[in-house]
Amino acid sequence: MYRFSKILLLICLLTVIGTTVPSVYAAPKSLPVAGSNTKPSANKPQDQTQAKPQDQDSEQEEKKDVSTTELESLQQQLSDIKQQVSAVTKDKKFSLLNTQALEVSHKADEYIGILTPVLTQIQAQLDVIGPAPAPGALDETPEVTKQRTALNTNKAATEKKLEHSQTLKTNASNLSKQIIELRRNALKTQLALNSGSILGPRFWAPVFSPQVDDRTKIVGFSQMLSDNITQAWQPDRLFGSIILMALAIGVWLYARKYLEKALVWLSIWGFPDGRLRRTFLAFATVIVTVITIYGGANLFYLVFARNNTLPPLVDNFANGILGLTIFSGLIAGLGRALLSIQRPSWRLIPMPDLIAIALKPYPTGIAIVLMLFGTLEQFNNVIGSSVSAAIFSNGIAALLIALLVWRATRRTNRIRREMVALGEPLEPRTSLGSLIHLVVSAVSVVIVLALLIGYIPLARFLTYELVWVCIVFSCLYLTTKLMGDLCESLFSVNHASGKWIKQALSLDNRYLEQATILFSAIGNTILVMLAAIALFNGTYGATTPMTIVDKAIDILGSDSFGKINIVPANVMSALISAVIGLYILRTARRWLATKFLPKTAMDTGMRMSLVTLFSNIGYVLLILITLSLLGIEWNKLAWIVSALSVGIGFGLQEIVKNFISGLILLTERPVKVGDLVSISGVEGDIRRINVRATEIQLSDKSTVIVPNSQLISQNVRNVTMGNAQGVATIPLIFPLDIDPEQVRGILLEAYVAHEAIQDTPAPSVSFSQLTPDGITLSVTGYVSSPRVVSRTKSDLLFDILKRLRAANVKLSSPQSLVVQNLPPEIAAAYTDNSKKEDE
Numbered sequence: 001m002y003r004f005s006k007i008l009l010l011i012c013l014l015t016v017i018g019t020t021v022p023s024v025y026a027a028p029k030s031l032p033v034a035g036s037n038t039k040p041s042a043n044k045p046q047d048q049t050q051a052k053p054q055d056q057d058s059e060q061e062e063k064k065d066v067s068t069t070e071l072e073s074l075q076q077q078l079s080d081i082k083q084q085v086s087a088v089t090k091d092k093k094f095s096l097l098n099t100q101a102l103e104v105s106h107k108a109d110e111y112i113g114i115l116t117p118v119l120t121q122i123q124a125q126l127d128v129i130g131p132a133p134a135p136g137a138l139d140e141t142p143e144v145t146k147q148r149t150a151l152n153t154n155k156a157a158t159e160k161k162l163e164h165s166q167t168l169k170t171n172a173s174n175l176s177k178q179i180i181e182l183r184r185n186a187l188k189t190q191l192a193l194n195s196g197s198i199l200g201p202r203f204w205a206p207v208f209s210p211q212v213d214d215r216t217k218i219v220g221f222s223q224m225l226s227d228n229i230t231q232a233w234q235p236d237r238l239f240g241s242i243i244l245m246a247l248a249i250g251v252w253l254y255a256r257k258y259l260e261k262a263l264v265w266l267s268i269w270g271f272p273d274g275r276l277r278r279t280f281l282a283f284a285t286v287i288v289t290v291i292t293i294y295g296g297a298n299l300f301y302l303v304f305a306r307n308n309t310l311p312p313l314v315d316n317f318a319n320g321i322l323g324l325t326i327f328s329g330l331i332a333g334l335g336r337a338l339l340s341i342q343r344p345s346w347r348l349i350p351m352p353d354l355i356a357i358a359l360k361p362y363p364t365g366i367a368i369v370l371m372l373f374g375t376l377e378q379f380n381n382v383i384g385s386s387v388s389a390a391i392f393s394n395g396i397a398a399l400l401i402a403l404l405v406w407r408a409t410r411r412t413n414r415i416r417r418e419m420v421a422l423g424e425p426l427e428p429r430t431s432l433g434s435l436i437h438l439v440v441s442a443v444s445v446v447i448v449l450a451l452l453i454g455y456i457p458l459a460r461f462l463t464y465e466l467v468w469v470c471i472v473f474s475c476l477y478l479t480t481k482l483m484g485d486l487c488e489s490l491f492s493v494n495h496a497s498g499k500w501i502k503q504a505l506s507l508d509n510r511y512l513e514q515a516t517i518l519f520s521a522i523g524n525t526i527l528v529m530l531a532a533i534a535l536f537n538g539t540y541g542a543t544t545p546m547t548i549v550d551k552a553i554d555i556l557g558s559d560s561f562g563k564i565n566i567v568p569a570n571v572m573s574a575l576i577s578a579v580i581g582l583y584i585l586r587t588a589r590r591w592l593a594t595k596f597l598p599k600t601a602m603d604t605g606m607r608m609s610l611v612t613l614f615s616n617i618g619y620v621l622l623i624l625i626t627l628s629l630l631g632i633e634w635n636k637l638a639w640i641v642s643a644l645s646v647g648i649g650f651g652l653q654e655i656v657k658n659f660i661s662g663l664i665l666l667t668e669r670p671v672k673v674g675d676l677v678s679i680s681g682v683e684g685d686i687r688r689i690n691v692r693a694t695e696i697q698l699s700d701k702s703t704v705i706v707p708n709s710q711l712i713s714q715n716v717r718n719v720t721m722g723n724a725q726g727v728a729t730i731p732l733i734f735p736l737d738i739d740p741e742q743v744r745g746i747l748l749e750a751y752v753a754h755e756a757i758q759d760t761p762a763p764s765v766s767f768s769q770l771t772p773d774g775i776t777l778s779v780t781g782y783v784s785s786p787r788v789v790s791r792t793k794s795d796l797l798f799d800i801l802k803r804l805r806a807a808n809v810k811l812s813s814p815q816s817l818v819v820q821n822l823p824p825e826i827a828a829a830y831t832d833n834s835k836k837e838d839e
Contacts (some may be wrong), residue, residue, distance in 0.1 A: 065118060066111045071164050074111075076174055078104050085179060094387075098179040104485030105172035111165040180387065181692035194454040198395050203456075206389040217383040221465065224314055232304045233499045241303045256292040260285060265344075272495045276485040278346040282337040283380020283482050289333030290326060297325040309506050313382055320378035326538060328367040328374075331467070334474045348481055350427060354415050362408040366401060370467065370540075373397035398459040401467065402447035405416070409441045440466070460484045468540040476531040483523040491516040514599045521591060525584075532580060549563050574629040581622040589615050608673035612689060613666050654709075658692045661708035667688050668765055671711060671718055676786060678717040679706065719786045726786040726792050730800070731768060733780045733812040740767070740775065747779040750799045755779040 029335045029549050081100050084093075129148050164653055186533055196202040206214070267281045301318050304310060310318065339356045340347040347356065376393040379385075430436065443466050450459040491512045492498040498512055589611055597607040666689060671677055675686050677696065684698040694711060696704045734743055744765045751763035769776035779800075783792050804811070 293329035
């Protein structure tokens with residue numbers, strides 16, 4: 001860590017030198033005043049432009065006029081440059097077009113230098129000749145009149161050329177500024193732009209050989225800052241500046257510490273026992289850190305900006321820095337809240353103290369680095385510095401952030417290995433924690449490699465995205481924890497709020513548990529939605545909470561469902577949205593099936609139906625959202641639907657019929673999950689009602705898939721519908737010589753003694769049939785469910801047979817007559833009669 005600190009200090013010193021060297025190099029006598037229109041040539045060194053002023057004067061003396069053809073040619077060059085700029089994607093081409101635009105500007109400036117003396121000379125000649133004689137005065141000679149007319153004509157033409165030259169100069173200068181801005185934006189959007197390795201001299205050029213234009217802008221802006229600082233400490237404003245400065249320092253040094261002590265007292269004495277105390281303290285710590293850092297910076301800003309005394313350029317710079325303090329304070333606050341060094345027992349993340357202490361300096365270090373180089377980037381944007389200066393600041397910032405992140409991950413791994421070697425208790429990382437650790441380490445290595453091979457825009461993008469994603473996920477983790485603990489504490493029957501709600505609304509404890517789960521899920525859903533919007537539409541340093549809320553409102557209330565604009569970026573957004581939507585939908589379905597609905601009084605079938613219906617609606621909404629992100633306009637698809645309606649109607653007839661039947665089954669519920677049904681010779685339990693078919697599980701655990709339309713159109717026997725009772729009926733055949741009353745008593749005793757037979761209705765025995773074979777008696781008893789009939793009948797048969805044998809009562813058996821040793825004539829007659837009967 002000591003060596004890393006020395007490297008970090010060296011890089012910061014080089015950066016400071018880079019920002020101060022231009023002002024040291026600047027020579028007031030040789031540089032133009034900030035804000036003037038005089039600009040040095042972009043394609044010639046400064047010493048050359050100053051070494052040959054006599055040659056330039058001689059050229060201007062030789063050329064006494066500028067032709068219209070030359071101006072039109074220069075105008076055509078400028079138009080060609082404008083057309084090429086719109087299609088440029090490479091940095092080298094931007095640089096070439098910028099040089100050409102500057103050449104046009106300098107050429108137009110040269111024409112202005114030629115035409116201005118010519119116009120002055122013509123005006124002097126007109127002054128010598130004088131105005132035309134007034135009416136009634138002496139007439140002048142025709143030669144003088146002709147000369148005045150010629151001079152006026154030349155004056156008008158020269159003024160027109162001069163105005164054209166000035167317009168060309170202004171347009172060329174503006175075009176050069178636009179090209180520079182496009183190059184600056186390309187550094188943020190063109191990730192495959194190779195701008196040179198950080199080890200090359202081109203990268204360090206802004207420090208050791210800054211451009212003359214950059215030095216001029218820095219000197220001018222520094223002078224404005226110096227004037228405002230001096231003005232803030234004038235005698236008439238001295239007292240107010242001292243008070244505001246003292247308040248800013250006091251807020252930075254003491255306000256956060258005392259506010260956190262007050263928060264600790266409030267969380268202990270103002271909240272009931274439970275996890276809400278620590279989540280509230282962590283959340284409040286982040287808010288207090290942001291407020292104190294931003295509040296102190298705002299007071300410091302008021303030292304110089306009282307009474308609106310700052311110039312617009314300086315005011316924009318100061319407002320940008322104020323925005324950076326919010327994000328820097330948020331990073332530092334999240335680090336302090338999640339690590340919780342001073343109160344380890346209140347730490348939200350399960351983390352050993354040694355690792356938390358080791359990670360303590362890194363969030364603050366990252367916040368400081370982002371603040372410093374964010375300020376430098378804001379400075380470059382305000383003064384419109386060269387692209388090389390922007391590349392330098394972006395590269396150094398990405399390098400420092402990557403080294404800090406890489407060092408933090410390495411140090412965490414080293415401490416974990418040391419703890420394992422010492423035999424100290426250490427919980428293994430969760431799968432999510434291991435994934436986060438791996439991704440962060442990999443991204444930091446990729447950033448360093450991108451800087452080494454020259455892809456500085458890619459490194460900057462990855463750096464800012466890494467910081468932004470970490471901020472979003474940290475805020476999401478903290479707020480979801482707070483939401484869950486807040487709902488649990490609010491509706492808990494052990495707390496005063498839960499008791500009051502229970503008494504005021506006369507609710508059962510079960511409903512309070514349901515409210516806890518429901519409101520927690522709603523809050524977490526909103527937070528996840530805002531986090532997703534922040535990830536896809538937010539950027540570090542430019543996105544505020546209100547921006548995210550406005551974007552959410554814009555998405556929910558937009559008319560994007562009626563437009564089509566399919567582009568690669570939209571396709572990527574749609575794919576990511578589909579993946580995230582499927583994950584959220586499955587998570588919500590699992591939450592409904594395992595957490596929320598089991599707390600209700602619904603039966604299993606109703607719960608499964610609701611889960612299925614929720615899934616179907618969720619899939620439909622997910623498809624609509626995905627198509628919306630693709631930019632599909634429904635009215636533009638109408639002709640496709642019309643052309644394919646016939647084919648779709650025939651091809652999807654059965655699917656649509658089964659789908660509608662499935663919706664009817666879920667809403668009307670003639671059969672539901674868990675029912676025992678019989679259809680077309682298939683009898684089993686309904687396990688799932690899907691969109692197209694219903695799964696019926698048989699007694700051997702096999703599954704029969706029945707289309708939903710059959711359950712609607714065919715006769716279905718629902719054995720368990722309406723809490724139907726089971727009937728256990730056993731028919732028995734006894735010999736003719738038994739005592740029916742005795743047997744009736746034995747059968748009733750067996751039924752009454754069985755625990756599954758219900759008392760109401762009471763078991764009964766009916767005399768079913770009297771035949772030569774015997775007496776048929778049927779004994780009937782009712783059980784709680786048809787599902788237990790088979791098992792109950794089996795138990796009853798075992799018991800009845802035992803009781804009948806004990807009473808020496810036998811069941812009737814089929815009798816067969818066997819005749820042996822018949823006389824031949826009788827046997828023949830019997831055989832003939834059998835043949836006749838067969839015929």
